[in-house]
Amino acid sequence: MDLSKLKQIDEWLWTVPRVPGEARGEVKMYGSRALLETMDDKVIEQITNVARLPGLVGPAMTMPDAHWGYGFPIGGVAAFDPEQGGIISAGGVGFDISCGIRCLRTNLELAEVAGELPSLARELSEKIPAGVGEEGDIKLAPDALDDVLTGGAQWAVEQGYGSAADLEFIEEGGRVAGPVPQNVSPLAKKRQRGEMGTLGSGNHYLEVQVVDRIYDAAAAQAYGLREGQLLVSIHCGSRGLGHQIGTDYLVSLAKAASRLGIHLPDRELACAPINTPEGQQYIGAMNAAINCALANRQILTHLTRKCFTRLLPRATLETLFDVSHNTCKREQHVVKGTKRLLYVHRKGATRAFGPGHPALPERYRATGQPVVIGGSMGTGSWILAGTATSETQAFSSASHGAGRAMSRKQALKQWHGRQLVDELARQGILIRTRSMRGVAEEAPGAYKDVDAVAEATERAGLARRVAFLRPKVCVKG
């Protein structure tokens, strides 16, 4: 990225200066100089375009892991007020609606089960459907799927996948309000028929991790973390249903925008005012997809538990937290001293409520929301805690992952999947996949430095570091 286009506010915050007469909102870009230098100039173009959308409240922002996306950049955050003509954008949510991470804490220590990890890797790779073309055992007819879309993880628990104790530690108690299954196309429902309880492919994964280092002892205690403990992170979303909703509405909203009087700087920002039938129709469909994703991760949690207890009967896996990072959510925020109900787009960005937020479960209320910055097979992940400053700076938002630094095409030129798998095995990380090409595209070196992202996230005041997790087993889609 050409940093001469930016103005540095402080070590961790930058802005894109407005030219005289330019009618757009403010832009804030979080991150260190080194992180921003790795970003494509397209990130500036995309977030500046977001700042031109109607009804924007506060700045359009990018998180430290931002990279070039479609519509919004990945790592983009923007809030809109429906009472001021604010919009909802399908390109601001993404195709993989409610993609997110379910993090489970186990009662196991790495030292005591290290010898079992190869068996566990085999069991997980055999029992967790992963990769393009892989279906799950649960086949739902479109009518039955409507119950998933309205019930979310609560539906899954009612079906016997996991326990009610999980629900307290999922955003919105495992079920977001306002789903409208009728707004989901028949093709979207058909695409989901065999995809409940599947991981998907690309950057999705199921990872067994060890708590390598605690950075905040009090927060770690609240989260039930200790060094040497095994955790599991499941990264996936709403699968085919969400993808089809994304494609359906990206086109229909792009067509609707001009009819609704919205001038789009780029039609990939396809959107509609929130308070229009078109906007409400997408919101109903998106909420249905969020529930689908929550149910999917709940089923995968159940399958993961079965794998663990089959090999390690004394294992327990409790839900630490489940957080989505491709959503638009209706939230109350204080803007210039006034409480306002806003629609906050987070595309490749995690919600990060600070201490005391009423939406947090009692156990975490004094600490702040667990935030997961997912890694890239070889480089580890971070657990952070939401901060009060994130509310004032970024509508309680933080980074969601390492963020790509290199295209898939470039990665394929640099790495071979088999060599990577062997190299990671030498480092004590077991990769299980059906796609060596996918492993090469997802090479750890194709991502930004996740440690730098976590540090920038903390230094910018978006969330504070609690623990660093090192991967031990990774099932890749």
Next chain:
Amino acid sequence: MAPIASAVPPAVAGEGPLMSALRSIAPSGEDYFEHDADIGVVGRGATLEESFESAAAATFGVMADLSAVRPQRSVTLDFEEADVEIALVRWLNLLLGLSHEDGLVFCRFWIERDGVHWRGGASGEPWRRDLERGVEVKGATLTMLQVKQERDGWQARCVVDV
């Protein structure tokens, strides 16, 4: 008119007028362009329709080695679209939707245009264990979307989300 998509009974490549129209195109490195998180696909052809078919091959080539996919089952689709660029996105997304609906991977494609009416199809087979997997394409986007006529033919391109 809403898009209509339907699966037709299994057929053998080369049988009947529909199958004879199917084009088998092996994607190459030239059929992709750079994008940070996702992948840009490029279709090229002597006609607009051929460029769409080529773009479809590039899209499915992200997911599998198409030379190993057998054209055993066919699907057809049709839709109405006046905007040729939006038509490319809808074409690709309908194919992706149909492939996921029936658990198929497609290797051959055909499309015809009559004004705003588009009619097309694809053939392929159900995913099987010995097919080398690539990365799942979630959908075609409006990003870097372009359909244009060049001196030596047509080019159709966009970024697909993976």
